[in-house]
Amino acid sequence: KTKCAVVTCGGICPGVNDVIRALVMEAHHNYGIRSVIGIRNGFRGFIPEYGYDLVDLTLDRVADIHHLGGTILGSSRGIQDATVIVDSLERLNINVLLVIGGDGSMRAAQEIVNEISKRRKKISVIGIPKTIDNDINFITRSFGFDTAVEKATEAIQCAHVEATGVDMGIGLVKLMGREAGFIASQATLAMQEVNFLLVPEDPFTLEGENGLLKALERRLLQRNHALIVCAEGAGQNLMGQPTKRDESGNPKLGDICGLLRKEITRHFSEQNLECNIKFIDPSYIIRSVPANAADRVYCSFLGQQALHAAMSGKTGMVVTHLKSTMVHLPLELVTSKRRTLNVHSDYWCTVMESTGQKSYFTP
Numbered sequence: 001k002t003k004c005a006v007v008t009c010g011g012i013c014p015g016v017n018d019v020i021r022a023l024v025m026e027a028h029h030n031y032g033i034r035s036v037i038g039i040r041n042g043f044r045g046f047i048p049e050y051g052y053d054l055v056d057l058t059l060d061r062v063a064d065i066h067h068l069g070g071t072i073l074g075s076s077r078g079i080q081d082a083t084v085i086v087d088s089l090e091r092l093n094i095n096v097l098l099v100i101g102g103d104g105s106m107r108a109a110q111e112i113v114n115e116i117s118k119r120r121k122k123i124s125v126i127g128i129p130k131t132i133d134n135d136i137n138f139i140t141r142s143f144g145f146d147t148a149v150e151k152a153t154e155a156i157q158c159a160h161v162e163a164t165g166v167d168m169g170i171g172l173v174k175l176m177g178r179e180a181g182f183i184a185s186q187a188t189l190a191m192q193e194v195n196f197l198l199v200p201e202d203p204f205t206l207e208g209e210n211g212l213l214k215a216l217e218r219r220l221l222q223r224n225h226a227l228i229v230c231a232e233g234a235g236q237n238l239m240g241q242p243t244k245r246d247e248s249g250n251p252k253l254g255d256i257c258g259l260l261r262k263e264i265t266r267h268f269s270e271q272n273l274e275c276n277i278k279f280i281d282p283s284y285i286i287r288s289v290p291a292n293a294a295d296r297v298y299c300s301f302l303g304q305q306a307l308h309a310a311m312s313g314k315t316g317m318v319v320t321h322l323k324s325t326m327v328h329l330p331l332e333l334v335t336s337k338r339r340t341l342n343v344h345s346d347y348w349c350t351v352m353e354s355t356g357q358k359s360y361f362t363p
């Protein structure tokens, strides 16, 4: 008899509830599985000392959850001991585990698979990678990315309105993405008003004729306003090597927009020029909203595919979209490294052309 469980881990992302709903519906309608167990609060929910907190995911329970952002199961960051998790899977008689999480959670899923195979047990583990950053290896589009970009474009639009509403206005928008510039570049491509795009993959300089400050000054003198989109991981070369790491082991990023605001203000006052910086940081808003239409459809397919993979006996795989097809890929493949923007690609050239830039910032 199949006993299926789902767990959601890491930072939230639009569409998590849609995936949960889709896989519960699929389990019920096509495999006759009457209820799926939801494990609350990420992998912590498997640790007996925190007390198991389980939710019966019935059809009624999931009926309307796609209208909600976040995850109805709650989440947690950080990895727990795989042996304790497998003990719990055995104790709870779970033989299908679906893990919705980022790359850290996919690595944890792989450890769980290894532990299960050591014990020669038959428990299927399938991952559904999630992140707004779109930086998972081999995955051309992670769910939630499209929604995050859509929300980010609203912030860019507002910054443009603000910048054009004053004399010598500079709109500055900070966007999430960790060490990858996918959100910032895609949102830039969508909003043709952006003049300067700063991403981690393309280090830039502030000073000198080819630096950002002079380029910004030229732009303002010509057009009286400018719009900068800055990925949170951009310009880390200007702030020294990160020394601190967060609980998932990611480097803590320096405050690039703080530095930009300070340096732009200093530069313009030294030139005896006015400037009005309008800074917008939509921050968590871009990832806490419910999924948009495109992500909803995608998440439904992901939920269904995850269940098909598990029910056909697969394990140690993720479900995803690769080159226009839904595929199952080995967990190991997607966790081997993070994907970043290729700044030599046609895509990147198109983005840079849309901002009217050639190569201002390459040091």
Ligand code: F6P
Pocket (backbone or CB within 6 Å): 011, 012, 102, 131, 132, 133, 176, 177, 178, 232, 246, 287
């Ligand atoms: O990975 C998704 C993401 O939203 C990043 O874009 C961002 O840097 C990070 O998570 C923020 O995470 P936290 O929830 O730890 O603040």
